[in-house]
Amino acid sequence: QSLRRILFGGTFHVFNYEWRKSFFQFREPDSELSYILEADRFQGGARAIQMVIQARIIKFLLFSQPGSTDRRTDQDKALAAALSDSLWLAGQEERATVTLVTEDYCITPHLDYKLDDFTEKLQLFTFDRKDDVWKFILDHIQCFKAEGSHGVILFLYSLICSRTVDMNSNTSHLLHLSLGNFVCRQLQALLNLLLTGRASPHVFNGTLPFGEDGQPLERPLQGVLSRSDVGYLHWSREQMERGGLPQVGSMLKTPRFPVWVCCINSSYSVLFSLNRSLLSDWRMEHQFQLFYCNGQNSQRSTARLTVDTHSHHWEAPPAEADPEKRFPSLEMTIRTKWDGAAIDWNGTDPFY
Structure with a gap:
């Protein structure tokens, strides 16, 4: 229920088809673009998440991982590293939580809660060592890269559960309905959370205590x-x-x-x-x-x-x-x- 409120502002909304079909899928391992994730033109936020993970995959393959001859294994390792890097940063490099879907329902829905048949089956796994996060995600990589896995939503849930401070203290919810699609109303904050571990809504350095008129702001930006x-x-x-x-x-x-x-x-x-x-x-x-x-x-x-x-x-x-x-x-x-x-x-x- 807390996840629903952080995302939608209430418990009755559910992710639409565009979100539910999004997962982390590479091009064919034997292709020139084997390092690239497939991401369609959906602009509601899932693509932005996929492209940040894409950037981290490229960083891992170019600068962190010694080359191997098995490209499919390299794809899995790179995806696991990219996901765990973001979750570890979101947990202030002290902890991270991974959410996976189980077979059984974990909650008893109320009248004002709309079932989506996977949020109610979430199980949370929390780690206090980054290597353990990477190994766990690698062991369960199909949960994020298989068709029908809701992989991007699962990662977003994991991100929110890893970073409880910024998200729970924010009064406005993350997604809103626009032309039938749920799009990010705080997309820059989400991007900054993925990139830096802090959900700051602006892209300039530091904090800005004064407005354009030179007067002190009630709350610095x-x-x-x-x-x-x-x-x-x-x-x-x-x-x-x-x-x-x-x-x-x-x-x-x-x-x-x-x-x-x-x-x-x-x-x-x-x-x-x-x-x-x-x-x-x-x-x-x-x-x-x-x-x-x-x-x-x-x-x-x-x-x-x-x-x-x-x-x-x-x-x-x-x-x-x-x-x-x-x-x-x-x-x-x-x-x-x-x-x-x-x-x-x-x-x-x-x-x-």
């Missing part, structure tokens, strides 16, 4: 307090046309590993570099490669972009009718981190 393992970049053509983007701080722009979740025109994807020194040696930033994936079935190969910040600066091309051709949104997203960079798509037709 909470931003991001520490660098995350994987970062976050944001670009919205609509927001730019309305007057400006939220200013993402260096805590999110410069993570510990060169992997970024990107929110581009309200759609989520991942940028990454193979070179960890990109974030620690300024000489690496003169010219470098970035790779891009969006999880959609239409993407058949990882896009490779060359970013040049040194020899010359980007200049706007001649005017065209389609603003996306003049200023591809992915390029504009990259320039929020590397201002003025020239970007070469290396033969790929620009998209996003």
Whole structure:
């Protein structure tokens, strides 16, 4: 019942079909994109969760896991590491809770409670060692990656149970109904919880005690307090046309590993570099490669972009009718981190 209230504001709402069908599914192990999760265009929050997990999977495969010849095993280990990393951070690196569905009902429903036939069967497993969380999830990885498993919802439940402080003290619920879909009303807070372990609703560094008028705020605005393992970049053509983007701080722009979740025109994807020194040696930033994936079935190969910040600066091309051709949104997203960079798509037709 507490989970329902945190998510929906009451006990009578249940997840709709789009949420229930979402799980963590990789591409085929023998394909070029074997490291990529499949994520459809559903924008209600499940895709955002999948793309943060995608970023953590890439971080694990590139920088944490020695290579092996069994790609299916690597997929399972990477997914278990990505899920456990987020849960451990949410539990303030002291504890984590994993929720799984059992065969039997664990509660007796009341009149004002609507059954969904899996929330009522939850069993909670709490751990105080990170390795134990990873091993447990790996042993039960099918509960998150099998079709019909409700894997994204189970992970969201686990996240909320791991992070009881922020969630229970928040007066407004996480999801609301919009055009028949449950979408995140506090999506940035959820993303920050996944990225940093704190459900802060803003992307700037630190706290903001003063308003735009210079007067002290009754409640200071909470931003991001520490660098995350994987970062976050944001670009919205609509927001730019309305007057400006939220200013993402260096805590999110410069993570510990060169992997970024990107929110581009309200759609989520991942940028990454193979070179960890990109974030620690300024000489690496003169010219470098970035790779891009969006999880959609239409993407058949990882896009490779060359970013040049040194020899010359980007200049706007001649005017065209389609603003996306003049200023591809992915390029504009990259320039929020590397201002003025020239970007070469290396033969790929620009998209996003």
